[in-house]
Structure formats: structure tokens, C-alpha cells
Amino acid sequence: MGAVQHSNFSQESLDQWFDQRFAEKMAERDAARTPSMTIIATKGALDMAYPPFILASTASALGWDVSIFFTFYGLSLLKKNLDLQVTPLGNPAMPMKLPNGTELPIPTSIMALMPGFQSMASGMMKKTLKTKGVASIEELRELCIEADVKLIACQMTVDLFDYGKEEFIPEIADWVGAASFLPIAQKADVNLFV
């Protein structure tokens, strides 16, 4: 008679039960998981400094765990004193707008050759960013620090450019190499290279 009872648990109903439980458990796991993101910041120009800090601060506001690995010129974004510049050189799509919105009708390739142009362009860009209510890099970096974004510095870059560690902000979480960063990136949901 026992065999008849057991026939209730047919392979089909077992499969169905398992599929349903599995889907429930996976959904539970996904809901309990904290999403994570790692960013590799390799550029130290003003315009290239924005994406890592905007994405990192926003992701942390969404409740994600975020780490940024600063390497090569990106490392300069962690200096105590930031004097970031934007250059028209190799930036052909860069519009050259005056803070009042007027666009200069000169190709960027020609402007790049004019002495003093870079500092003028950088000054104009910073003024425009301010008028438009876009945060400064200093402000965004501060917000990232407040939000526990992990700022990781590339040790090799420090040695390469003969930097002194005292030139950098004390909030840097770690000075490491690629082998220490990659395992963090491996587990992240989003990996970006800027």
C-alpha cells in the first residue's frame, strides 16, 4: 500500500516543486544581496574626472558597495590639491562654449595650439559647471568619502611618477596592485573602465 502513497510524489510533481522553491530561494537571495560596482579611473583631466565620481556617489546613494581603483593619471584625482584641466587636444567633439552659452567658431584642433588656451578653457568649463549647478570634483569626492566609497590607489603609479604619499588625501583605503584589485572586481556586478 505504501507504494501507492508514494506515487503522489511523481517525478513531475517533484520537478515542479523544486523549480518553484528554487525560484523563490533565488529571488530571496537576490533581494538580500547588496549590489556592487568597481571602477578603474585612468584619466586625470577635468572632464574625465566626472564619470567615476558621479557614478560612484550615485551608486552608493542607491545602496551599492563601490570601489574605485585610481591608476596612472587617474591617481592625480586623489591628490590633496586638485587643479584639474580640460584640454581641447585630442578632444575633437569638445564644444567651446563661453559661460554665457555662446559657442566659439574655432575648431578645437586649432585652439589647442594657442598658448594659454588650456587654462582659459579650464576656467570657462569650471565656471559653466558652477552656473549649471553641477558639483565640483572636490565636492563629489567628498560625497564619495562620506558615503564610504572605497578609494584604492595604484602603488605602481606612485613609484612610477615618484609621487610622495603625503601629496594624497588620507582617506585612501589602500595602496595596492592589480592582483589585489582584480578579486574585488571579480565579485562586482558592474565593472567600468574610465
Add this chain to the structure above:
Amino acid sequence: MNTPAAQTLDARGLNCPLPILRTKKAIASLSVGEVLEVTATDPGSLKDMESFCAQTGNELLASGQSGGDFFFRIRKS
């Protein structure tokens, strides 16, 4: 049922991602169930605030636009 706001946030004149970051900070100071009212001028905030609430599990009670201003009522969950 229109719960009075426990806190208001003026994010006018600020651009992406500042309205979201300030909202996050303001919500952190509230107790569960309390309501935050946000005013912003960033047109992107309309979609971004929705996404922010969906991700963080807070409830977007209402959102709207009047002139150049965008309004949001968010209940902390």
C-alpha cells in the same frame, strides 16, 4: 491620506547627481514611515527619483511638475 512632510528638501538649481545624493542624505535622517518632500529643477530628477526609490525600497508617494519645478513626496520604508 496625506501625511504631512517630516522634512522638506530644496534641491532647486542643483544638477545630477546632487538632487539624488541630497535626497539620500535627507532620508537617512528620517524615521521609517516619515515623509520627505523634495523640490528640484533638474529635469532628469523625474526619472532618477523613480529609479532611486525602486532601488532603495522607499516609496514614491507622488511626483509632479509645476512650471520648471519638480516635486516629489517620498515615504521612508
